[in-house]
Structures are given as structure tokens and as C-alpha cells.
Amino acid sequence: MKIGFISLGCSKNLVDSERIMGMLRQGGHEFVADPKEAEAILINTCGFINPAKEEGINTILEMAEYKNGHCKKLIVLGCLAQRYKQDLIDEIPEIDRVVSISEYPKLNEILSEVLEIEPLVSYGKSERLVSSKPWTAYLKIAEGCSNNCTYCAIPLIRGGNVSFKMEDIVAEAKQLAANGVKELVLIAQDTTKYGLDRYGKLSLLTLLQQLHEIEGFHWIRILYMYPDEITDELLVGMTKLPKVLPYFDIPMQHGNDKMLKLMNRRGSVEDALKLVERIRELFPSPTLRTTNIVGFPHEGEAEFNDLMAFTKAVRWDRMGAFTYSPEEDTVAYDMDETVDEEIKEARLAALMETQEAISLANNQQHIGEVMEVLVEAQDGLVGNYRGRGKNSAPDEIDGWVIFKADRMIEFGSFVQVKITEARVHDLIGEEVYA
Structure with a gap:
């Protein structure tokens, strides 16, 4: 069967999509990029914030148009399916099946029945079909979240934190390495909590030590590190694992204790400042990334000014910031003292202007440095290559290293680039040879 597959949302959702596609590929089915050619279309949705929900609904409605042609089946999966299953069934009759995340243990049976195909292997038992660049892959080490942040719907959608078995994670990582993956990116809603539920203690370092031994990986990157679980033991342990990058993605969300x-x-702002100081003490050139929410209920000028001061004190290398979006069924949804949308936008603009100046100054410190770069693309018009250094995560959430070279370079290769110019997000340079 020819299948069109659309994956929306975060990298964690992408891993789910790759597992589902692996099931279908092992069953002998073909994936097509053009929905006009698809006999069935599957959409893995995100339901985290309102813009993601809107994107999901719009995508479903767009794909529903193809039901009048070659496509016979439209299946919706993922977070939106988990959170609004009955609404989707009631409002969009073109959908043949809405599959919630809680149904994934029986996903093979559901898909086999709806698509009228031969039985499939169980979800997660087939080899993943990595859909990103072949030299980089995400590795999900846990599902759900137990932090219960008042603004977040993830526990409502995905449930509490469940760490995967370490041996299963290592086995999947070995398969990825065997397939040519050079950069492994660990993800979960809270990677630093890994193992606490399953082994009774924080076990991320133990996992990293095992992954570090796998041949083939050049870089191992960790995302979504909760600040108060970044222990000194973990930091010191990371210094002894050269494949593990000193890239610290620490979503603070704000810089005011209230x-x-x-x-x-x-944790507190003071705790975070001490953590940053310790990271910079242990690592010669770490990358510090964060995310912040602007305009959360009860955020006045004083609280926002504290966020600005915290940003200037830490001098983050990377920052993502968003205006608060109220999510139904969360604690924050019913909070009073909400912030006007115009004020939210003005504060966001001020925060990002401050961060851009910091990012530029931090990038300028790389001028003259010879940086290892993973080459990922080439500009067609001028021929410059684009890649990422240790300081940039995949999927364009961070900046590029843009450089000239006097030879053809295979994508997925590591090269040495001397940095000659710095911009807010990107670095400019030229390849150098040993």
C-alpha cells in the first residue's frame, strides 16, 4: 500500500512517527511524498499549545480533501488524538480512525484492521525508519512527565514520567549507529529525571556511559535538562565522556522566584545562577540554552524586570521565548491577573532584543576559533556549505556555521572551520586543514 505520512510537533513526536513508519515499512508498504499518490494518509498530531492544535486541524482538513481521489483511508494519531478524540470523531467525519496514544500497544492490530492489510509487528518492535538527516537521530529515553508545571498539558496527554529500560535504549542506539548515525540526541520531557521511576535513582549518567561505548557515534547531545536535577555527579561524569557535548538545554521558563x-x-533563580557558574567552571566552552515564558498570569513589571536581569546575568548562548498561551484543564488556565496580549508581545520583543545582543557578543568570542562542524547542506547560488558546531542542536533551533571550502564535501562529514565573522545566530568561516 502507498502511504502518506505527516508528522507534526516536537522531536519526541517524530520518534513516535519513525516507529510507526518502521512498522509499516517492515510490512512491505511504501511511503509517498505526494498525497495525491497515497492510498492512505496518516497524520501524527501535536496538541501542546493552541497554534499546534490549529496546525493539526488545518492539516487534517487539508488531507481530508484527498479522500475524494486515490486516498481511501485517513487516520489521525498523536497528542491531538489523545486529548480530543471524540471531538475529532464528531467534527471531521472524513477521518476513518482516531488513534490515541494510549492505544499504541495495540496499534499494529488497529492499523491492520483499518487499512485492511496483513498483520503488522507491534509498535516499537520494528527498526525505526529515521526520517531526518541520516547522520543525526533522536533517541527518546522516557515518555510523559511528572513535573506538573501549572501551564503544561503534557501530563494530561502523555501521562506521568515513565523511563524506558536502559537495555532497550542501548539496543536501539546500537541499531542507529549501525545505520550510520553519527550524532545521537537524547530527548524526553525531562531527560535528567531518567531512571528515577524505574531504578529508584537518577540514572542519566549511567546511560550516557553505556551510550558512549557504542562505536559510530561522534557526538551525543542531551536536550530538555531540568535545572534542579543537573547534579554535580552528572556534570563531573560528563567531563569524562568526550563524545557527550557540553550543550546544556535548560528550560528555565522565568527569572523570578514568584x-x-x-x-x-x-528551585530558585539563585540555584540556577550557581548551576551556571558550576557548568562554566567545569567546561571550557559550554553552550547554555534556555526557554522562557513571557506574560504568565501575575507577571508584573517587577517580575518581568527580574527576568531581564536574570537573562543579562546568565548571558545565555541561545534562548527561545514565547508569550503565555492558556491551556484548558491546566492549573494556570483558571488563574486571575492575566496579562494583556499587547503587553505580552512588548515584553517578548524587549526580552529577545536583549538576548540578541548577548547572542551576538557570545558569537563574536568564536572569531579566530577553529571549530569542528557537521556538514549538512550547501547553498546552491554561492556554493557555501552549512553545518553545525557542538553549540548548535539540529532542526534549525540554533544557528548555522556557514563556510567556504575549495573541495566537494560529503554531507554528514565532520570538518574543521576557522570562524572569521559572527552574526546573531550564525557563524561565518572557511575550511582549514590539519
């Missing part, structure tokens, strides 16, 4: 408590975030 706001952190309202968000149900553990």
Missing part, C-alpha cells in the same frame, strides 16, 4: 512558584517549577 513566577517560578506559580508555574510549579522547582
Whole structure:
């Protein structure tokens, strides 16, 4: 069967999509990029915030148009399916099946029945079909989240934190390495909590030590590190694992203690400053990335000014920031003292202007440095190559290293680039040879 597959949302959702596609590929089915050619279309949706929900609904409605042609089946999966299953069934009759995340243990049976095909292997038992660049892959080490931040719907959708078995994670990683993956990116809603539920203790370092031994990986990157679980033991252990990059993605969400408590975030601003100081003490050139929410209920000028001061004190290398989006069924949804949308946008603009100046100054410190770069693309018009250094995560959430070379370079290769110019997000340079 020819199948069109659309994966929306975050990298964690992408891993789910790759597992589902692996099931279908092992069953002998073919994936097509053009929905006009598809006999069935599957959409893995995101349901985290309102813009993601809107994207999901719009995509479903767009794909429903193809039901009048070659396509006979339209199946919706993922977070939107988990959270709004009955609404989707009631409102969009073109959908043949809505599959919630809680049904994934029987996904092979469901898909076999709906698509009228031969039985499939169980979800997660087939080899993943990595759909991103072949030299980089995400590895999900846990599902769900137990932090219960007051603004977040993830526990409602995905449930509490469940760490995967370490031996299963290592086995999947070995398969990825055997298939040519050079950069492994660990993901979960909270990677630093890994193992606490399953082994009774924080076990991320133990996992990293096992992954580090796998031949083939050049870089191992960790995303979504909860600040109060970044222990000194973990930091010191990372210094002894050269494949593990000193890339610290620490979603703080705010820089004021009152706001952190309202968000149900553990730890304090002072704790975070001490953590940053310790990271910079242990690692010669770490990358510090964060995300912040602007305009959360009860955020006044004083609280926002504290966020600005915190940003200037830390001098993050990377920052993503968003205006608060109220999510139904969360604690914050019913909070009073909401912030006007115009004020939210003005504060967001001010925060990002401040961060851009910091990012530029931080990038300028790389001028003259010879940086290892993973080559990923080439500009067609001028022929410059694009790649990422240790300081940039995949999928364009961070900047590029754009460089000239006097030879053809295979994508997925590591090269040495001397940095000659810095911009807010990108670095400019030229390849150098040993």
C-alpha cells in the first residue's frame, strides 16, 4: 500500500512517527511524498499549545480533501488524538480512525484492521525508519512527565514520567549507529529525571556511559535538562565522556522566584545562577540554552524586570521565548491577573532584543576559533556549505556555521572551520586543514 505520512510537533513526536513508519515499512508498504499518490494518509498530531492544535486541524482538513481521489483511508494519531478524540470523531467525519496514544500497544492490530492489510509487528518492535538527516537521530529515553508545571498539558496527554529500560535504549542506539548515525540526541520531557521511576535513582549518567561505548557515534547531545536535577555527579561524569557535548538545554521558563512558584517549577533563580557558574567552571566552552515564558498570569513589571536581569546575568548562548498561551484543564488556565496580549508581545520583543545582543557578543568570542562542524547542506547560488558546531542542536533551533571550502564535501562529514565573522545566530568561516 502507498502511504502518506505527516508528522507534526516536537522531536519526541517524530520518534513516535519513525516507529510507526518502521512498522509499516517492515510490512512491505511504501511511503509517498505526494498525497495525491497515497492510498492512505496518516497524520501524527501535536496538541501542546493552541497554534499546534490549529496546525493539526488545518492539516487534517487539508488531507481530508484527498479522500475524494486515490486516498481511501485517513487516520489521525498523536497528542491531538489523545486529548480530543471524540471531538475529532464528531467534527471531521472524513477521518476513518482516531488513534490515541494510549492505544499504541495495540496499534499494529488497529492499523491492520483499518487499512485492511496483513498483520503488522507491534509498535516499537520494528527498526525505526529515521526520517531526518541520516547522520543525526533522536533517541527518546522516557515518555510523559511528572513535573506538573501549572501551564503544561503534557501530563494530561502523555501521562506521568515513565523511563524506558536502559537495555532497550542501548539496543536501539546500537541499531542507529549501525545505520550510520553519527550524532545521537537524547530527548524526553525531562531527560535528567531518567531512571528515577524505574531504578529508584537518577540514572542519566549511567546511560550516557553505556551510550558512549557504542562505536559510530561522534557526538551525543542531551536536550530538555531540568535545572534542579543537573547534579554535580552528572556534570563531573560528563567531563569524562568526550563524545557527550557540553550543550546544556535548560528550560528555565522565568527569572523570578514568584513566577517560578506559580508555574510549579522547582528551585530558585539563585540555584540556577550557581548551576551556571558550576557548568562554566567545569567546561571550557559550554553552550547554555534556555526557554522562557513571557506574560504568565501575575507577571508584573517587577517580575518581568527580574527576568531581564536574570537573562543579562546568565548571558545565555541561545534562548527561545514565547508569550503565555492558556491551556484548558491546566492549573494556570483558571488563574486571575492575566496579562494583556499587547503587553505580552512588548515584553517578548524587549526580552529577545536583549538576548540578541548577548547572542551576538557570545558569537563574536568564536572569531579566530577553529571549530569542528557537521556538514549538512550547501547553498546552491554561492556554493557555501552549512553545518553545525557542538553549540548548535539540529532542526534549525540554533544557528548555522556557514563556510567556504575549495573541495566537494560529503554531507554528514565532520570538518574543521576557522570562524572569521559572527552574526546573531550564525557563524561565518572557511575550511582549514590539519
